[in-house]
Amino acid sequence: MMPNKTIYVKDADMPLFEQAQELLGESVSSMFAEFLKERVGRVTPEERMAELVNQVSRKRSSLKKEVGLPQFIDGVYAEAEAYARKAIKSLRAGEVRQAKALYYAANVYHDLAERDARDARELGEKITELLGK
Numbered sequence: 600m601m602p603n604k605t606i607y608v609k610d611a612d613m614p615l616f617e618q619a620q621e622l623l624g625e626s627v628s629s630m631f632a633e634f635l636k637e638r639v640g641r642v643t644p645e646e647r648m649a650e651l652v653n654q655v656s657r658k659r660s661s662l663k664k665e666v667g668l669p670q671f672i673d674g675v676y677a678e679a680e681a682y683a684r685k686a687i688k689s690l691r692a693g694e695v696r697q698a699k700a701l702y703y704a705a706n707v708y709h710d711l712a713e714r715d716a717r718d719a720r721e722l723g724e725k726i727t728e729l730l731g732k
Contacts, residue, residue, distance in 0.1 A: 606628075644698070645690055645691070648683055648687045651679075651683045651702070651705055651709065654709075655676055658676060658712070658716075659680070662676065662716065667719075667723050668716060668719050669719055672712055672715050672719060675711050675715060676708075676709070678712075679705050679706075679708035679711075681705075682701050682704040682708060686702040
């Protein structure tokens with residue numbers, strides 16, 4: 600059995616989807632998968648690394664606005680951002696193996712920061728709930 604993913608389409612875009620299916624004779628999901636394969640194939644490693652830097656930077660900015668999150672979480676995001684920047688620098692220097700390792704480390708730190716932020720939010724909600732009762 601194949602896993603299902605639901606894609607929500609705006610009402611205004613439905614005629615376009617229906618027209619595409621009629622004209623091309625393919626399912627919308629297979630057309631979408633082909634589009635993604637093509638687009639992902641054109642994304643360079645440097646673009647992926649730069650997007651990670653941007654993503655982490657945005658999250659760090661929004662994290663600073665949240666009240667009650669421990670400061671160490673920003674430090675974990677900072678590590679992710681630093682490793683991603685080093686990965687770009689290594690890639691530009693032609694050190695592909697080093698760049699891969701640094702990019703992997705950046706993703707690991709990013710995942711850790713995401714988990715820590717989520718856990719801290721959940722803990723804060725539970726404490727608030729307990730104090731409110």
